[in-house]
Amino acid sequence: MRILMIGDIVGQVGRKAVATYLPKLNQMFSPDAIVANGENAASNGRGVQREVVRELMDLGIQCITLGNHAWAQSEIFDFIDEEPNLIRPANFPAGTPGKGYTLLNLQSGKLAVVNLMGRTYMGTLDCPFRKMNEILEQIPGSPYILVDFHAETTSEKQALAYFLDGSVSAIIGTHTHVQTADERILPKGTGYLTDVGMVGPYDSVIGMEKSAVVKRFITQMPIRFSVAKGREQFNAVLIDLDKQTKKTTKLTRIRIDEEHPLIG
Structure with missing residues (x-):
């Protein structure tokens, strides 16, 4: 199996990049599944709306994951339970809408x-380590398992990866919006990348307009950010999995921007 995991899609610029590059990547790599983090896909870069979910799925994305901005658009409460392949972090507290x-x-x-x-730096949540153990007991059969770990620190991401090594096919980090160059296959066969990066404005600070972010750091004032x-840019990773073991055989990072054009 081959999975294309797309980094955090940021605003309209990110959705436009998906529309531009995903058909070409489909033609080049023929992935069996396409998964993307969409927690920043709304036009203001926070949360996701029903029409945005439909737009991304119409482009060929089969599953959309979320994160700390999952509830930024109030309308999500009206439709998240109706979208089987729109998932939010599983370790949100019990009673939270949607599924993990x-x-x-x-x-x-x-x-x-x-x-x-x-x-770490993300608020009060249930333990992701223990929650994943619970989920592994619930998942029927022996499917391939891809984990999107939406987290701030490299140490927490690496720790979860080693904790899950051999139990899942791959664990791919999201949230920081900066692609890391540490893709690896862990000793028991689980593929790992600390952060897949983002799809959105290239000349930005993690997708937001630069001057506003710089001003907030200098003044420490609550300045509103807007999508740049x-x-x-388009960041993603191709994950090749073995049919028998369900483990990773190869990870291929994808980075597309003016300095790294798509060739093929």
């Missing part, structure tokens, strides 16, 4: 996609 994982039935097999969120404009 989904099972995709694909021609190449069944793929479970799990969304977890870190706790201009040229775009």
Whole structure:
């Protein structure tokens, strides 16, 4: 099985980049499944709306994961329970709308996609380590398992990866919006990347307009951010999985921008 995991989609610029590059990547790599983090996909860069979910899925994304901005758009409470393949972090407290994982039935097999969120600098949540153990007991059969770990610190991401090594197919980090160059296959076969990066404005501070972010750091005032404009970037990772073991055989980072054009 081959999975294309797309980094955090930021605003309209990010959605435009998906529309531009995803058809070409589909043609080049023929992924069996396409998963993307969409917690910043609304036009203001916070949360996601029903029409945005439909837009991204119409482009070929089969599962959308969320994160700490999951509830930024109030309308999500009206539709998250109606979207089986829109998932929020599983370790949100009990009673939270939506669900934390989904099972995709694909021609190449069944793929479970799990969304977890870190706790370091991220608020009060249930333990992602223990929650993942609970989920592993709930997932039926022996599917491929992809984990989107939406977390702030590299240490927490690495720790969860080693904790889950051998129990899941791959664990891919999201949230920081900066692609890391540490892709690896862990000793028991689980693929790992600290952060897949983002899809959105290239000339920005993690997707936001630069001057506003700089001003907040200098003045420490609560300045409102807006999604930057201009040229775009597309970050993703291809994950190749073994049919028998369900473990990772290869990870290929994808970075597309003016300095790294798409070739093929």
